Amino acid sequence: xxxxxxxxxxxxxxxxxxxxxxxxxxxxxxxxxxxxxxxxxxxxxxxxxxxxxxxxxxxxxxxxxxxxxxxxxxxxxxxxxxxxxxxxxxxxxxxxxxxxxxxxxxxxxxxxxxxxxxxxxxxxxxxxxxxxxxxxxxxxxxxxxxxxxxxxxxxxxxxxxxxxxxxxxxxxxxxxxxxxxxxxxxxxxxxxxxxxxxxxxxxxxxxxxxxxxxxxxxxxxxxxxxxxxxxxxxxxxxxxxxxxxxxxxxxxxxxxxxxxxxxxxxxxxxxxxxxxxxxxxxxxxxxxxxxxxxxxxxxxxxxxxxxxxxxxxxxxxxxxxxxxxxxxxxxxxxxxxxxxxxxxxxxx
Amino acid sequence: xxxxxxxxxxxxxxxxxxxxxxxxxxxxxxxxxxxxxxxxxxxxxxxxxxxxxxxxxxxxxxxxxxxxxxxxxxxxxxxxxxxxxxxxxxxxxxxxxxxxxxxxxxxxxxxxxxxxxxxxxxxxxxxxxxxxxxxxxxxxxxxxxxxxxxxxxxxxxxxxxxxxxxxxxxxxxxxxxxxxxxxxxxxxxxxxxxxxxxxxxxxxxxxxxxxxxxxxxxxxxxxxxxxxxxxxxxxxxxxxxxxxxxxxxxxxxxxxxxxxxxxxxxxxxxxxxxxxxxxxxxxxxxxxxxxxxxxxxxxxxxxxxxxxxxxxxxxxxxxxxxxxxxxxxxxxxxxxxxxxxxxxxxxx
Numbered sequence: 001x002x003x004x005x006x007x008x009x010x011x012x013x014x015x016x017x018x019x020x021x022x023x024x025x026x027x028x029x030x031x032x033x034x035x036x037x038x039x040x041x042x043x044x045x046x047x048x049x050x051x052x053x054x055x056x057x058x059x060x061x062x063x064x065x066x067x068x069x070x071x072x073x074x075x076x077x078x079x080x081x082x083x084x085x086x087x088x089x090x091x092x093x094x095x096x097x098x099x100x101x102x103x104x105x106x107x108x109x110x111x112x113x114x115x116x117x118x119x120x121x122x123x124x125x126x127x128x129x130x131x132x133x134x135x136x137x138x139x140x141x142x143x144x145x146x147x148x149x150x151x152x153x154x155x156x157x158x159x160x161x162x163x164x165x166x167x168x169x170x171x172x173x174x175x176x177x178x179x180x181x182x183x184x185x186x187x188x189x190x191x192x193x194x195x196x197x198x199x200x201x202x203x204x205x206x207x208x209x210x211x212x213x214x215x216x217x218x219x220x221x222x223x224x225x226x227x228x229x230x231x232x233x234x235x236x237x238x239x240x241x242x243x244x245x246x247x248x249x250x251x252x253x254x255x256x257x258x259x260x261x262x263x264x265x266x267x268x269x270x271x272x273x274x275x276x277x278x279x280x281x282x283x284x285x286x287x288x289x290x291x292x293x294x295x296x297x298x299x300x301x302x303x304x305x306x307x308x309x310x311x312x313x314x315x316x317x318x319x320x321x322x323x324x325x326x327x328x329x330x331x332x333x334x335x336x337x338x339x340x341x342x343x344x345x346x347x348x
Numbered sequence: 349x350x351x352x353x354x355x356x357x358x359x360x361x362x363x364x365x366x367x368x369x370x371x372x373x374x375x376x377x378x379x380x381x382x383x384x385x386x387x388x389x390x391x392x393x394x395x396x397x398x399x400x401x402x403x404x405x406x407x408x409x410x411x412x413x414x415x416x417x418x419x420x421x422x423x424x425x426x427x428x429x430x431x432x433x434x435x436x437x438x439x440x441x442x443x444x445x446x447x448x449x450x451x452x453x454x455x456x457x458x459x460x461x462x463x464x465x466x467x468x469x470x471x472x473x474x475x476x477x478x479x480x481x482x483x484x485x486x487x488x489x490x491x492x493x494x495x496x497x498x499x500x501x502x503x504x505x506x507x508x509x510x511x512x513x514x515x516x517x518x519x520x521x522x523x524x525x526x527x528x529x530x531x532x533x534x535x536x537x538x539x540x541x542x543x544x545x546x547x548x549x550x551x552x553x554x555x556x557x558x559x560x561x562x563x564x565x566x567x568x569x570x571x572x573x574x575x576x577x578x579x580x581x582x583x584x585x586x587x588x589x590x591x592x593x594x595x596x597x598x599x600x601x602x603x604x605x606x607x608x609x610x611x612x613x614x615x616x617x618x619x620x621x622x623x624x625x626x627x628x629x630x631x632x633x634x635x636x637x638x639x640x641x642x643x644x645x646x647x648x649x650x651x652x653x654x655x656x657x658x659x660x661x662x663x664x665x666x667x668x669x670x671x672x673x674x675x676x677x678x679x680x681x682x683x684x685x686x687x688x689x690x691x692x693x694x695x696x
Contacts, residue, residue, distance in 0.1 A: 138513035165486035
C-alpha cells in the first residue's frame with residue numbers, strides 16, 4: 001500500500017530540507033572558492049533530492065522509525081549494542097554523485113540549461129566544470145566514509161558506490177554511441193537507461209540497508225526496487241520532455257526530438273513505422289516552434305508511442321513496489337511505494 | 349644510503365613490468381570497448397610507473413622482503429596470522445588515479461601530446477576523454493577495495509585516496525587560477541605543487557603502510573617522504589621543460605614558457621627582475637623556434653633561476669630521504685632513497 005500522494009509530497013519535501021541543510025555543512029564554500037562555488041552551482045539551483053530521500057526512507061523503514069523528524073546524523077542502529085549511524089552522510093554522498101554526473105553530462109551533451117539556470121560549463125567554463133565534477137566525485141567517497149558504520153559495512157557501501165560510478169560511465173558511453181546508430185532497439189535503450197540512470201537509484205536504496213547490516217535478501221530486493229523505479233523515472237522523463245510546457249521543464253519542450261536523442265517514445269515510434277528524421281525540421285532547441293513540436297507529438301501519439309512509454313513506466317513502478325515486501329510494514333515503506341508512484345505521476 | 353643508480357633503474361624497470369602486466373588484468377578492454385580503449389590510451393602509451401613502484405617498494409621495505417621477485421598479489425603480511433595482501437591492487441589503483449588526472453588535465457590545459465602520442469581528447473574527442481577519466485576514477489576506488497586487507501585498514505586507505513583526489517582537484521584549480529595572476533610567489537607555487545602533484549606520491553608511499561598495519565609514526569613519515577619527492581619531481585620537471593630536447597620530452601621544449609605557465613624557474617626569475625612577457629614572442633609551441641627558446645633559457649640561467657630550481661629540488665630530495673629512517677635498514681629502503689635521487693637525476 002502506498003501512502004496518500006499528499007503525504008508523499010510532504011515526506012519528500014521534509015527530507016529535501018534536511019538534505020539541503022546537510023549539504024551546506026558537508027560541502028561549504030572553502031578555498032579555492034571558485035572551485036567550490038562551481039561545485040555547488042547545480043546543488044544550489046534546486047533539485048528534488050529524490051535519491052537521498054529514498055536513502056533516508058529505506059533507513060527509516062528498516063529501523064522501523066516512524067518519527068516525523070528523525071536525527072539522521074545519529075540514526076538508530078538495528079542492533080542495540082551498535083553505535084548510531086550518520087545516515088545523512090550516505091544520503092549526501094548519493095546526491096553528490098548525482099550532481100557530479102549532471103555537471104559532466106551537460107558538458108558532453110552541450111546542454112546550456114539545467115534546473116532553469118546555466119549549466120556549470122556555461123556559468124563558469126569547461127575547465128572549471130570538469131574540475132568541479134571531479135571534486136564532487138572525490139567528496140562523495142569522503143562522505144560515504146563518514147557514516148560511522150562498522151568497517152566491513154563501510155567497505156561494502158564503498159564498493160557499491162564505486163561499481164555504481166563505473167556503470168554510470170558505461171551507460172553514458174552507450175548513450176553517446178546510440179546517437180550515432182540507426183538501429184537501436186527499445187530493449188537496448190532500456191538496458192542503457194538501467195546503467196546510466198537506474199543504478200544510482202539502486203545504490204540509494206541498497207546502501208542504507210548495507211550500512212545498517214540488513215541481510216542479503218533485503219539488500220538485493222532494495223537494489224531491484226531502485227533499478228525498477230530508476231528506469232521508470234527516465235522513461236517518464238522521456239514522456240515529460242514532450243508533454244510539459246517549456247517554462248515548467250526549465251528547458252525547451254521537445255528538445256530530445258530536436259537533438260535526435262533516442263528515447264523510449266521515439267524508439268517505439270521508429271519500430272512502428274514513424275520516420276523520426278522528418279518529425280522536426282528545426283536543428284536547435286532555440287529554433288523550434290511550439291507548433292512544430294505539437295505536430296510531432298500528435299504523430300507519436302497516433303503511433304501509440306506515448307501510451308507505450310507511459311505503460312512501460314507504470315509496469316516498472318508496480319514491479320518496484322513489489323520488492324518492498326522485504327521491509328517491515330510501516331509508514332516509511334508506504335512512503336517508498338508512494339515515491340515510486342510519484343516518479344511517474346509528477347508533472348515535471 | 350641509496351642503492352646504486354643502476355640498481356635503482358633495474359628495480360624501477362622490474363616493478364614497471366609487473367604493474368603493466370597487472371594493469372592488463374585489472375583493466376581489460378571490455379564493453380563498451382570504445383570507452384575502455386580510451387581509458388587505456390595513455391596507460392598503453394608508456395609511463396615509468398614511479399608512483400606504483402614506490403607503493404611496492406614501501407611494502408617490501410616494511411615486510412623486510414628482499415626477494416627480487418615477490419608475489420605482490422599475495423604479499424606477506426606483517427603479522428603471521430593475517431591473510432596475505434594484494435599490494436598490486438593498491439599499486440594499480442594509484443597509477444589509475446594518475447592516469448585519470450592526466451586525461452582531464454590535458455583537456456583543461458588543451459595539451460595535444462602526452463607521452464609522445466595524441467592526448468585522449470585528441471585521439472578520441474572531449475566527451476570520450478571526460479568519460480574515460482571518470483571511468484578510471486571509479487576503477488581506482490574499486491581496485492583499492494580489492495587488496496584483501498582487514499576492513500579497518502581498507503577504510504583508512506580509501507579515506508586517504510578520496511582526500512588525495514580532493515586535494516589534486518584543489519591544486520589543479522589553483523594552477524589554473526595562477527595563470528590569470530601576475531603576483532604569484534614561489535612559496536604559493538610550491539604549495540600548489542604540493543596539492544596538485546605531491547599528494548599522490550604521498551598516498552603512494554603511505555597507503556601500503558596503512559594496508560600492512562604500520563604504526564602512525566611510520567605512515568606519517570612515509571607521507572612526508574612522498575610530499576618531498578613529489579615536489580622535487582615537479583620542480584625538476586620545470587627545469588627539464590627548458591633543458592631537454594623536444595624529441596626526448598615527447599613535446600615542444602620550453603612549452604611552459606610559450607604558454608605563460610608559472611614554474612619554479614620563471615617565478616624565481618620574475619622575483620629577480622626578469623620580464624617574463626618579453627622572454628618568448630611566439631604564442632604557441634608550434635610557432636616557437638629553438639633559437640628563441642635558447643635565448644630565453646640563457647636569460648633565466650643568468651638570473652640564477654635554473655640553479656635555484658635545481659637546488660630546491662635537491663634539498664627536497666634530501667629531506668625526503670631523511671624520512672625513510674622509520675623503515676628497516678634493508679635493500680627496498682635503499683631503493684626508495686634511490687628513487688628520490690632518480691627523480692632529480694633523470695634526463696626526462
